[in-house]
Amino acid sequence: MTDIAATAPVIVGRSLWGDAWARLKANRAAMFSLYYLAFIAAISVFGPWFVPHQYTTIYADYVRMPPSFSAYPKADMIEGALDEAIKRMRVDIKEWRQEGNRVFVTVRSSKPVDDRNIRYLDRSDTFDDTKIESKSPDGLEMVMSASIKQQYFLFGTDNTGRDLLSRTLMAGRISLAIGLLAGVVAVVIGVLYGATAGFAGGRVDEVMMRIVDVLYSLPFIFFVIMLVVFFGRNFVLMFLAVGAVLWLDMARIVRGQALSIRRQEYVQAAEAMGVGQRGILIRHVIPNLLGPVVIYMTLLVPQVIILESFLSFLGLGVQEPMTSWGVLISVGAQNIGSANWLLLFPAFFLVSTLFALNFVGDGLRDALDPRDR
Amino acid sequence: MLRYVFRRLLTAIPTLFVIVTMAFFLIRLAPGGPFNQERGLSPEIKANLEAQFGLNDPLWLQYVHYLGNLLRGNFGPSYNMPDFTVGELFREGLPISVQLGASALILALLLGSVLGTVAALNQNKLADYSVIALATAGSTIPTFVIAPVIQLLFGLTWKLLPIGGWGDGALINKIGPVLTLALPQIAIVARLMRGSMIESLRSHHIRTARALGLSDWSVVVKHALRGAILPIVSFTGPAAAALLTGSIIVETIFSIPGIGRHFVVAALNRDYTLVMGTVVVIALFTIIFNLIVDVMYAVIDPRVRYD
Numbered sequence: 243m244t245d246i247a248a249t250a251p252v253i254v255g256r257s258l259w260g261d262a263w264a265r266l267k268a269n270r271a272a273m274f275s276l277y278y279l280a281f282i283a284a285i286s287v288f289g290p291w292f293v294p295h296q297y298t299t300i301y302a303d304y305v306r307m308p309p310s311f312s313a314y315p316k317a318d319m320i321e322g323a324l325d326e327a328i329k330r331m332r333v334d335i336k337e338w339r340q341e342g343n344r345v346f347v348t349v350r351s352s353k354p355v356d357d358r359n360i361r362y363l364d365r366s367d368t369f370d371d372t373k374i375e376s377k378s379p380d381g382l383e384m385v386m387s388a389s390i391k392q393q394y395f396l397f398g399t400d401n402t403g404r405d406l407l408s409r410t411l412m413a414g415r416i417s418l419a420i421g422l423l424a425g426v427v428a429v430v431i432g433v434l435y436g437a438t439a440g441f442a443g444g445r446v447d448e449v450m451m452r453i454v455d456v457l458y459s460l461p462f463i464f465f466v467i468m469l470v471v472f473f474g475r476n477f478v479l480m481f482l483a484v485g486a487v488l489w490l491d492m493a494r495i496v497r498g499q500a501l502s503i504r505r506q507e508y509v510q511a512a513e514a515m516g517v518g519q520r521g522i523l524i525r526h527v528i529p530n531l532l533g534p535v536v537i538y539m540t541l542l543v544p545q546v547i548i549l550e551s552f553l554s555f556l557g558l559g560v561q562e563p564m565t566s567w568g569v570l571i572s573v574g575a576q577n578i579g580s581a582n583w584l585l586l587f588p589a590f591f592l593v594s595t596l597f598a599l600n601f602v603g604d605g606l607r608d609a610l611d612p613r614d615r
Numbered sequence: 616m617l618r619y620v621f622r623r624l625l626t627a628i629p630t631l632f633v634i635v636t637m638a639f640f641l642i643r644l645a646p647g648g649p650f651n652q653e654r655g656l657s658p659e660i661k662a663n664l665e666a667q668f669g670l671n672d673p674l675w676l677q678y679v680h681y682l683g684n685l686l687r688g689n690f691g692p693s694y695n696m697p698d699f700t701v702g703e704l705f706r707e708g709l710p711i712s713v714q715l716g717a718s719a720l721i722l723a724l725l726l727g728s729v730l731g732t733v734a735a736l737n738q739n740k741l742a743d744y745s746v747i748a749l750a751t752a753g754s755t756i757p758t759f760v761i762a763p764v765i766q767l768l769f770g771l772t773w774k775l776l777p778i779g780g781w782g783d784g785a786l787i788n789k790i791g792p793v794l795t796l797a798l799p800q801i802a803i804v805a806r807l808m809r810g811s812m813i814e815s816l817r818s819h820h821i822r823t824a825r826a827l828g829l830s831d832w833s834v835v836v837k838h839a840l841r842g843a844i845l846p847i848v849s850f851t852g853p854a855a856a857a858l859l860t861g862s863i864i865v866e867t868i869f870s871i872p873g874i875g876r877h878f879v880v881a882a883l884n885r886d887y888t889l890v891m892g893t894v895v896v897i898a899l900f901t902i903i904f905n906l907i908v909d910v911m912y913a914v915i916d917p918r919v920r921y922d
Binding site: 556571575578596597 | 633637638641642644645646751755756757759760762763764766767771778863864867868878879882883890893894897
């Protein structure tokens with residue numbers, strides 16, 4: 243007997259999660275979305291360190307530059323930038339020429355030209371490494387040379403001359419962080435509240451759920467705005483507040499699940515076998531609750547991101563110079579006539595992320611919902 | 616049925632009372648007041664203004680006054696727009712918001728139902744997938760992206776529509792806002808309709824109708840639709856309440872003088888009466904439309920009885 247038992251092939255059952263993972267892997271849209279989300283998260287978190295521009299740096303020479311793969315300054319912009327810088331020196335341009343990557347400019351003035359004037363060229367966003375080539379004996383004429391600073395603005399620049407690429411990535415950091423944190427807050431409150439109501443049952447359940455009903459009946463936007471009014475424009479408190487608003491659905495779902503799981507035959511069987519409350523909770527109720535909670539959380543994160551963007555759009559959320567996709571879209575919406583890239587890039591990032599989150603949520607639902615087997 | 620409607624209206628009164636009470640004390644708990652702007656009124660003027668509007672009375676007295684006025688249909692003066700009472704602001708703005716919201720709702724119900732039905736009848740074919748794709752897009756892309764994109768495409772690139780403004784209610788000014796309001800709702804209706812229509816087409820009475828040799832058209836329109844439309848009816852209640860009371864986003868982006876845009880400004884300026892008025896209007900719309908929906912339910916579905 244022992245021999246047979248030892249040689250019989252061991253059938254390893256797949257766990258609920260192993261099973262779900264296998265099904266999720268078979269869902270192409272969900273897997274692609276998962277990779278896409280990882281990509282967006284990675285470029286949002288690490289990208290700002292690799293983009294050569296800070297998201298707060300203002301390039302006065304490059305206000306509202308359209309997105310371009312080639313470097314700024316464009317050939318026709320050099321003269322304007324040169325004029326601007328030379329004007330600050332209070333001297334006149336006699337002549338200028340470009341040789342390769344350097345410009346040579348001859349200036350003259352009625353008073354002797356001060357050597358320190360070259361810093362005006364260095365201060366401009368267009369030029370760098372300025373040198374004095376020669377000076378006329380009377381000091382009224384001077385030849386300077388400066389190299390042209392090559393800068394790339396792949397997504398263009400905004401109204402104040404800040405690089406949109408670094409701002410969009412930074413905004414992604416904020417929007418995703420808010421989505422995750424507020425989502426976690428909502429899930430924690432909702433699960434605790436709903437599970438308590440579902441387990442306590444009776445009177446306690448009745449009262450707790452009436453409270454949820456009353457909160458539900460207040461206009462949602464009123465609730466959010468009241469929270470913003472209370473907490474001021476504090477960034478962290480704001481998204482805790484957002485999370486605190488969104489727990490209502492979670493509480494209802496968890497309560498319903500907890501009630502129905504308690505009535506399942508396997509729970510009754512466990513009770514009949516003498517398993518304690520604690521054992522039932524850990525072995526049966528929590529694993530069965532996790533599925534809906536995970537699904538709801540993936541659907542909650544896009545809701546939070548939309549809500550955050552909505553608040554920022556109204557000017558109630560994230561404040562300048564910090565930024566989020568909502569802030570960028572709001573600025574873009576005000577400038578669609580003159581600079582549509584300000585709307586299109588952030589909107590693309592936001593919308594594609596929301597799509598990906600939804601596909602992952604749907605995929606998880608299909609993977610975890612045992613009724614579909 | 617009449618008794619049911621009457622009973623529902625009676626239970627609406629305590630609901631409304633709770634909402635008004637909560638909103639009243641919540642907004643009063645917020646720091647600041649309607650006359651604390653940075654512009655800085657001199658303290659004497661501020662004290663006079665507060666005395667005139669009774670803001671120095673104990674809070675419970677103000678609450679009793681407010682309730683008394685509300686019962687007489689008086690929403691009170693707006694603190695931040697001193698030339699208007701809240702009632703006047705609503706009389707101007709509400710018809711505009713209702714017009715846009717109702718157009719969007721009707722468009723969404725019609726187009727959404729048709730798309731959902733077409734998808735259900737062609738399950739797992741191209742038409743079905745197109746509708747699902749449209750529905751996913753409509754419910755994923757937020758309004759504050761749809762609205763500026765509509766402005767960009769139709770207003771600036773193709774120059775078909777004005778970019779914004781109400782234009783005294785000219786039809787062409789309404790297209791953009793109505794489209795923006797309707798798109799997410801079309802997505803929801805289409806999705807609901809597809810699901811319920813698929814289920815309805817599988818039911819026994821449809822099989823019987825087909826067995827009796829009724830035409831496809833009559834099976835779908837006369838028999839399947841009646842059962843499939845129930846989820847849409849219950850969706851219509853809250854959707855109508857939300858759409859008809861105006862959207863902050865759409866009214867702000869398209870510069871529409873409705874009532875939706877008042878709410879945020881009023882809450883930030885602590886214009887207590889205007890905030891309260893808006894809450895009351897939204898709550899009233901919600902209660903009324905939910906009642907209408909429940910009555911409709913009984914009319915459409917003979918299994919539902921309210922006696």
